[in-house]
Amino acid sequence: MGFVSDALASIGLNEFVITLMFVNAILAMSIYLTLYGGMFSLANAGFMAIGSYVSVILTQNHDWPFLPAILVGMVAAGLIAIPIGLPVLRLRDIYLAIATIGFVEITRIMILNFDKIIAEVYTRLHMESEPPKITNGPLGITGIPVETKLEYLIVTVIILSYFMIRMHRSRFGRALAAIRQDENVAASQGINVVYYKNAAFILGAMMAGLGGGFSGHLSRIIQPGSYGFGTAVDILAYSVLGGISSWYGPILGGLALTALPEVLRPLKEYTGLINGVVLLIFIAYLPGGLGDPALWRSVRKTAGRIVNFINKGKTANAGA
Amino acid sequence: MQASNLVLKLKSVAITALVMLGIALFAYELPDILDKKVLSPEQHLTTVIWVGSVYSLFALGYALVFSILGVLNLSHSAVFMWGGYIGVMSVIRYDVPIYYTLPLAMLGGGIIGVLVDLIAFAPLRRRNAPRISQLISSLGASAVLVNLAQLEFGTSPERFPRTTLKELPYEATVARPYTIDWLGAEFRITPLQVSIVVIAFALMLLLQYLVARTKTGKAMRVVAFNQKVAGLLSISVGGIFRLTFFLAGALAGAAGVLYALAYPSLTPFTGDEMALKGLTVIVLGGLGSIRGAVLGGLLVAAFEVYATAIGYSWLKDALPFVALFLILLFRPQGLLGEATVKRA
Missing domain, CATH: 1.20.5 (Single alpha-helices involved in coiled-coils or other helix-helix interfaces)
Incomplete structure (x- = not known):
């Protein structure tokens, strides 16, 4: 094993990068679920932020152990997905995409100004005590212990893959596929479109929340700036570049796209440029994605x- | 048919009037909300109009490409940023007179737009790739453009040199007070801001004329309606696509120069900040509607200006999205968009 990890580290893939690759694979799987149901939702970066902040606040401020904390973060993301999904999932295509980007940005701005909002509430209610500082604004929460281990992530990816494989052949998966092909026909065959769309949205949100919990305990610091429009589009890119015609496509996409800039690191200032060029070539010559x-x-x-x-x-x- | 068209037109006129009235009334309510008079309401309104005109001009490029091709071009914001740099750098490096920067940036932006089409969109169209892949490839194009700008111009903010701006006639950067007696209105505005508004609205009117009244515009609308039918009518579909990208790029280039004139800080990441605003503007106003983009731009600018005026500047980025959320829920086609007939 030591030999393999040395070889990987020599091309820029040290343990941190590999861990990050698997976190992004989980995020890519989370958006695959909604895309499978034909929903062009970009909300996952917002749910990732919620999972990340909730779990980090629990471990940092309330001394929770790691695993319960990220599970609570996951459930929190799922709970918030319910009131978001019910109205928003009536929209389609580009309208859904932009409404969900709106959700992502609102979430980011709320986290950014959470302390201000709390302080405002305190003064309005004439409370005597000092308002607490929770999210620390743009500086974010620092000094988070690194708890995410590669083993946890691999186990999670395996469990989620099993879930995905089973889903394709289940009533749930077939209903989603029918909705993707034609919502009206699916509804006329007795499929409860609203129920299945929301269920997929909530499950995707929970997966994103889980990925967020892992990512929050990976890099010692979380800032609201890293959960915006850019992240939302990146998650979509993992999934589309990996290929959305198979369950393993998004995993491949998440792994490959996270590894790419690290492998290209020796190119110094040209890293970003070559990264974009490779993205263009991939999408032009592999329209079905890596997992096609x-x-x-x-x-x-x-x-x-x-x-x-x-x-x-x-x-x-x-x-x- | 005739009657329903008239109703639709009246409805959109009514919505436009309502929104404009709302924006104006809020400006006059501001002193009451704040309990003090910091700036005159007319001052806020002038800011809304000149900032909003730049937003509208920028957002029109998204609307144009979306209505003809049905895809979202995420590299539009990068073309906008390049337009700004073409303007600023031609003055700094080559001493180009400032009047030529606008046509230069429009030409440059248009050429970049066509290149983006050739590299990022045309290969995927040929393969009949899903629209979501085209979205990602436009994202790749955007990354390439931003990184190229970083390599070429660096990341420190650039601006039009102050000396060049000072050479403009009528002391264009000096704000001067105006009063409109019969309204009791007073506000300060620079000639530069006035020319930004005039140029932006002139370009938008020109686009409206091109799309609605010329033969080329008719061909564009046919392509938007159905590409196969357009082919049967011997319209060059590829040519129309390239023209669309050229026009969108030219608009982005113009908006970039106007932005650089208005704000003294242009970085390779300026486009990324504008991208979200542009998307909000077109969805608020109604995708593919030129009047809608104008209205949306004014609305987004109004949210920003008023949020800052009330002292909640941290809300200024969130408010347009809250409005967007509400409008999408109650009027998914946007303020001035036409409801599309659902085909099973």
Whole structure:
């Protein structure tokens, strides 16, 4: 194992980066769930922020152990998803995307000014005590113990993958697929569209909250600035680039896109540029994403042909 | 048909009037809310109008591409930023007279827009890729443009040199007081701000004329309606797409120069800050509606100006989104958008 990790570290993938790769894989899976139901929702960065802040506040200010804290963060994200999803999921396509971006930005601004809001409430209610400082505004919460371990993340990804595989063949998954193809037809076949869409949205929010909890306990510091529009679009990019036609696509996308800038790090100031170029090339030449089953079939076919060719050469040699 | 068209038109006129009235009335309510008179209501209104005109001009590029191609072009904000840099840098590095920066930036922005289409959109269109992939590829294009700007211009804020601005006639950067006697209105405004408003509205009217009254505009509308039908009518669909990207890029370039004239801080990340505002503007006003974009721009500017005036400047970025949320829930097509007929 030591040999493998040394080899990975030599191309820029140290343990921190690998852990981050798996966190982003979880986030990519969370958006896959809503995309599978045909919902173009970008709300996951907001739920990630909620999961992250709730769990960090619990471990930092209330001395909770790590695992219960991130589970509570996950549930909090799920609970907030209920009143958001019910009105918003009536929208479609680009309107849904922009409404959910609105949610992400409102969440970020609320976290950014949480202490101000609390202070305002205290003065309005004429409370004597000093208002507490909870989110610390733009500076964020610092000195968070690093609790996220690679093992936890791998176990989580395996559990979520199992859930995804089962989902595709379950009533729930088939209902979502039907809704994606045509909402009206699905409704006319007796599928409760509102229920299934909201269920997928809430489950996706919980997964994002879980990913947020892990990411919050990874880098010692969390700031509201890292959960905005950019993050929302990044999560979408993981999923789309990995491919949304299979359950493992988003995982591949999350891993690959997080690793890419680290591998390109030796290019110094050109890192960002080459990163964007690679993104463009990927999306132009692999429209189905990295996890596109058709791509892997053709790879297998080509590999088989090469093997055949080599074998043929061998038999020809043997014959001569 | 005729009657329903008339009703729709009246409705949109009524909504426009209501929103404008709301913006104006709120300005006059401000002194009562604040219990003190800091600035005159007319001063707030002038700020709303000149900031809003830049927002509208910028947001129109999103609306244009979306209404013709049906995709969201996330690289529009990067083209806007490049437009600003083309203007500022042509003055700093090559001593180009400041009057030429606007057409220069429009041309440059338009060319960048066409390049973005060639690199990020055309290959995906040829493969019939889903729209969501096109969104991601435009994101990639945006990343490339922002990084190129960073490599070329660095990250420290740039501005039009003060000396060049001072050489403008009529002391363009000096605010001077105006009064309108019969309204009892008084406000200060610089000639530069007036010209920003005039240029922005002139460009928007020009676009409206192009789309609504010319043969090219008709071809664009046919392509938006149905690409196959457009092909049958021997309209070059690819050409219309390139024209759309050129126009959107030119608008972004113009907005970039106007922004750089208005605010003395242009960085490679300026576009990212504007991207969200632009998206809010077009959805508030109604996707694909030029009048809607103007109204949306004024509304977003009003939220910002008033939130700052009341002393809740931290709310200024959140308020447009709250309004957006509410409007999407009760009027999903936006303020002036037309409801689309759902086809099963």
